[in-house]
Amino acid sequence: MNTSVKLGTALITGASSGIGAAYADRLARRGYDLVLVARNQARLDQLADRLAKETGRQIRTLAADLNHSEGVHKVEALIRDDQTLTMLVNNAGIGSAAPLLQADVDVMESMITLNITALTRLTYAAAPAFVARGAGTIINISSAVAIAPEILNGVYGATKAYVLALSQSLKHELADKGLRVQAVLPGAIRTEFWDVAGTPVDSLPAEMVMSVDDLVDAALAGLDQGEFATIPSLPSVDGWNAYEAARVALVPHLSLSKPGARYNVQ
Known part of the structure; x- marks a missing residue:
């Protein structure tokens, strides 16, 4: 246990189980203090107690339902006011x-x-808080369906495409102001997500399903390597x-004064 490393505080939403709980474990062991956000106070307390004992980090909890404005406002206020905060992991979501x-x-x-x-x-x-402090990291958990929306429910895919697009815009606008942005695009992960989504995870081909630990370890390795978009199962960044x-090659042609020649518009 190393309590000498101080990397500030990471706030993780959806932290009581699955991907969020794995991020909490890894970030605490890296030297972050934590604020764990989820609806289930009992689960949060159990995780916080274990991580505090195992890592010596300061672990706080905030029970908040992000499907309701009251819960969102509580977390917003904490983010704005906590000067120790250096990382936000936007993990909470449903599918x-x-x-x-x-x-x-x-x-x-x-x-x-929610998403x-x-x-x-x-x-x-x-x-804005991170820009004012000159540094900070936002990790947004998107999904592989952000670029393959035909795989699952279309609205779910659209929400995750939004997360990717917002992350791209943040990187474009604020990277030179000290803000680090990473979008993580997992494929099928063995979590409670599938129970909520209505498709048992065991019904999927085993070779498609990654463990939570492998996902988070790969995502953090991607962060360390400077990746903007991390697709954990992608064999090569190429x-x-x-x-x-x-995508970038299309940009100069997306808004011109004349239709494309193939339309034969005079």
Whole structure:
């Protein structure tokens, strides 16, 4: 146990289980104090007690439901006011595997509220605070469906595409102001996500499903290596670089005064 390293405080949403709990474990062992945010106070306390004993870090908890404005406002206030905060991990989210014609639109709206609205508000609280302090890191947990929305529920894919797009914009606008941004795009991960989404994880091919520990270890390795977008199962960064190069190549042609020649518009 090394308590001499001080990297500031990391706030993690959805921290009581799964990916968020794994981030809490790894970041505490790296030398971060933590603020753990989730709905379940009992789970938060159990995790905080264990990590405090094992790492010697200061672990605080904040029970908040990010599907409701009251919970979001509590976390926003903490982010703005806590001068020790150096990292935000936007992990809280829900998913769905239901086809559009079988999906409940109220559930879709709730997913948008958590995956997009809450994440946006917390990001808007953190980014100015980090810029004012001259440094800070925002890790946004997106998904592989951000670039392959046909795989699962379309609204879920759209929410994760939003997370990726917001992260790209943050990097473009604020990287030179001391803000570090990483988007993590996991594939299928063995978590409670699949129970909520309505597709048992054991129904998926085993070779598709990564453990939470491997995901978070790979994501943090990507952060250490300076990656903006980390797709943990991608064999080489060349795949992402090719995808991004193709996207960037389109940009000069997205808004011109004349239609493309293939439309034969005189």
